Every structure is written in structure tokens, then in C-alpha cells.
Amino acid sequence: MTAPRFDVLGIGNAIVDVLARVEDDFLVEEGLHKGSMNLIDTERAEYLYAKMGAGIESSGGSAGNTIFGFTSLGGKAAYFGKVANDQLGEIFAHDMRSLGAHFETRPLAGGNPTARCMVLISPDGERTMNTYLGACSELTEQDIDEAVVRESGILYMEGYLWDKENAKNAFRKAARVAHEAGRKVSITLSDSFCVDRFREEFLELIQSGQVDIVFANESEVKALYQTSDRATALNALRRDTSLSAVTLGGEGSVAISGNQTHHVAACSVRELVDTTGAGDLYAAGFLFGLAQDMHLEKCAMLGNFCASEVIQHVGPRPEHDLRHAAEQGQLL
């Protein structure tokens, strides 16, 4: 097996976020479950956008945020995701490439516009997401550049891809090609509602060994194993995967592999502003550690560190050079 050209390849929904602060009342009035991700159609997107306040726009998408963070740490990465041939698509592509990530998925021409996610930030910093998938829905097996998959050490995919049949097939193809080339395959469970929609399929992916590494937060793991007990959920994950990393909010995170368990406390945070991208940046740090063959505890520390940066400002992507910051903090 040759050394990989890319440390990590991310595949996900290529989305531009529109972030705005709202009061909790707004979520109640609009029937939105705080902290959730809701898929919406054009009509609902127009309705919500008209009702919400002024926003700021930022490239987003779960795996996109992870890849951005990973390159900000100095890693070599590639990304597959479908934007449209429009202004928001250009912004997404620019931002993805601005740190050197390889991003060559052909933009969709003449179809739906680039995906947009209205991210409503509550006073407590929690975010509630409303995603219009647009061009993302057209990500297919044809977008899986097999050479890039073979040249990438770890494949990393969003559970969110499971919402579209095309993307699911693309996911399966990428996982197969990666394993044939002796690479690792990882997944993030994305969202507890997403887990509820696809529990059996996610369990099958994990238990059959199509996926080697699982990223999740506590509520996603509990949803996966239909338990309200943390220890029960984590032990089920330990049994089913060779490696998993679970975020625990203010309690930090835990890396689990065989009989090893590494719990690492969260970094201190001056002010929690916006949790958008927290899990994505955790994965960026953890994957960077893995790619450098660091000890699992160090991987989890790097994950916690990257997550702590992104929750202290509005937006899902780091504002600072993570490599520099991690070096300052003596994590690298």
C-alpha cells in the first residue's frame, strides 16, 4: 500500500449556511425542535427565510467543515460534494480550496441551486438547522473519483448522506473502493433524528465492517442503541466498532477502542456563542491526530481543542489558523 496522497477524504452535503440569532419563542412558533436538523423544501425555505432576521453566510456542510478544519491544522485533504454553478457554489468552492483542499466535484448546471441551511442560533448558543438540499441531491456514484478514494488514508462520510438514495449509493461505492485499497472508512452519525430515520441501516454498516470508525455525540449513540443510559450505549459501540469517538458536550469526549477508554475533559471556553460546527471540528482534530498516528487520548484532546475554537464565534468554520493555535497551546 502506497502512502496516501491525502490524509483524509470527506464526502458530504455541500451547503452554504445562513446564520442568524433568534429568540427561543421563534423556534416554538415555527414548531422547530431545538438542536435538530430539519430537511425542508423550496416553499418552506422561502417561508422561513422571509420570517428570519438578517444573517451572515458561511460555507458549511458537516464533512465540509471537518475537511476545512483538518486543512487548517496542516493536513492534506480532499472533498466530494455537489454545489450548483451559481454564486453560493463559487463561494463554497473558494472557501474549500482556500486552505489547499482538493475539491473538483463537477458543479450542477441548470438544476437546483446550491444547498442552503438556515441556522437559527438561540441565546444559549444552541443551533437549529433547516436545510434545503438543492444541488446536493444530485451527488451520485459518478461523482466518486475512485483514484482520489484510493489515494486517501481515511474516508470520512456524513450520516446525512443517507437522506438521498443517490448519495447513499455514492457512499457505498466510496466505502468499497476505500476498503479495496486498504484504507479506513469512518462515518459521523450526524444527528439523532437522522439516526432515528436510518437506525437499521447504520447498525448494518457498522456491524458488517463497512465502516471502521464511528464519530457521534452522546444523543446519537443513545438513539442508535435505543437506550437512555450512557454506559450501555458506549459499551454497545465498543462491541460493534474497532474505534469510536463520542462527544459529551461540556464533559469533553471519549475515545473507545477494544478495552481502551480515554475520557478527555473539555477545553475551557470564555463564552459559548454558537455551537454550529462543534462536532464537525471535533472530528477534524481527532482525524488529524489519527493521520499522524498519535495516541487516542491526544486525538481526543485535539478534537476537543478544535471544537472549543468554533463554538466561541458565530459560524461553523474556524476563524483562526488552527495549526498556529494548537502549537501555541502545545498540542502540536
Place this chain on the structure above:
Amino acid sequence: MTAPRFDVLGIGNAIVDVLARVEDDFLVEEGLHKGSMNLIDTERAEYLYAKMGAGIESSGGSAGNTIFGFTSLGGKAAYFGKVANDQLGEIFAHDMRSLGAHFETRPLAGGNPTARCMVLISPDGERTMNTYLGACSELTEQDIDEAVVRESGILYMEGYLWDKENAKNAFRKAARVAHEAGRKVSITLSDSFCVDRFREEFLELIQSGQVDIVFANESEVKALYQTSDRATALNALRRDTSLSAVTLGGEGSVAISGNQTHHVAACSVRELVDTTGAGDLYAAGFLFGLAQDMHLEKCAMLGNFCASEVIQHVGPRPEHDLRHAAEQGQLL
């Protein structure tokens, strides 16, 4: 004279900002004068965008920011500015209307795209702007809805409009209609380089009484009167205008009218993050005070207060409800 339907009508370049942090070296390498606003063409815009890092996007434009801040304080406002019929134009329009501002300028179809300004934020929080005017260049006299001008208590216009002949004619027409309806006309000098380009015309506007109220920062007033002495510059402004408000950076601001001079210290700032929009939000607060017939000292305090909000985060528009914040601070 009937009571105005709108307290303030802003006219300006309708721009979406792309904000990114840069090191000072980047400005030096690209030959950019820190703190300036540079007009750029398509080619230069593409070059700079390719070189700069990932950004966040926010509706901007000097007068646009002022109108947004003014409505956030609870004022009634209208805005004229030219966007294109594209995604960035939709974002600008949404944001402008999200707080109830009247914005009905017809978008440009089939021409240049919506204007974009690449705002490069240095480590010291200073911003350097690179503006591709795009659709803004097509703002003409036809876009001046005379009924709205007549129904607006104070007309507020950007000096930046002076860069395009069409917009200059639109400015003159709006000023004439406003004065015929017994309304006040104000201008912001925008930028010391802008003042250098149009010194004679700006002086003529002010000295002939086509403009009643002048907003500026210290370097713009010094550029206008070609002096390096603050007192000389302010006294010249006192002689030429019935009312002016000048920002002095960390020293706060001064309101000048006849033999009155009100110097108001700056609000305390926890961390200076990004000065983008500081002058625009100062004008928003000052104009709100004027529209409510407040004492000039109170107007300047409100201006300082609004400016202090916008410099503590990335982006040119307030993130918080200014009315609520001003009430908490017992300014309203």
C-alpha cells in the same frame, strides 16, 4: 410639511461583504494601504479572491449598514441601492427588509452581478476594503423614487456614490427633491481617499447648502480641508455646515453646530475585533437621536454606542437588537 413616513432615507452602493482575516504581510504584498477602500475591476476581484482565505459573507454597503442599524434601533427607514437579480442580491434585499426597511429599488437584470467587497481584517481589527461595484454602477436618477424622498425626514447619502457619474446625478436629484419638500440632506464623506478624489465637489456641495449635515471621521475632515491639525479642520467644518458629527476613533466623537461643540468619550470595548461598519453604525445612532429631536450630546452618545457594538464582532452590521441593548444601557 407633513410628518415623514420614513425618518431616514439612505442611498448608497448595495454591496455584499466578503470578510476574511489576513496578516499585515498580505496587505504589503498586494500593495494595499491599510484602512483604505479600493475600487477594483473584475480581473482584480478574481485575483484577490483567489489569493485570500475563506470568508464569511454579510450584507454591507456604507449607507446600507447605517439604515440597518437605524431600523435595529426602532426607526423607520427606506433605502435606495442597486443589486443584481442574483443570489447575493436576494441576500442583500432579505437582510435590508428583515427589520422592516423599505427597499424597492428594481434589481438589475442581465448585467453585472451584485457588488462584492473583499474586506481584509488585520490582526489589529483594522479593515482594508476592495470593492467590485458591479450592479451598483447602474444606479441612476430613474431609481430615485421622488415620493419616498419627499416622505423621508432626513436624506442620508454616501460620498462613495461620487465614484460614478450616474450615481452622482441620482444623488443630486434626491438632494433637490428633499430640499423642495423641506427635508434635511446629509452626507458621509466615506473615506479620505474618496475625499482626495472629489475634494472640490464635496466642498461645493457643503458650502452651497446642497447638504445640511456632514458625517466624517477625523482623517476625512483633515483631507477635506487639507490640514493635519484637528482643530483647524473642525473649525472649517463648523464654518461650512450647520451640523456635523466627526468620529475620533478611541477618543469618541464630536458633534458641532454653530458655537456648540459636544465631545463625547467612546464607549468601553471588551475586545476590538473588526472595525468594519464603525462609522456607518455611528451615523445610525446619531441619526436616530436627530430623528427623535434629542440633544446633540445624546445623538453622539447613541452614535458611539452603536459603533461600539459593531466593532466587537466580525461583520459590518449589528449582531444584537440595538434597541434592546440601548435600553439596557439606559440610552433610550
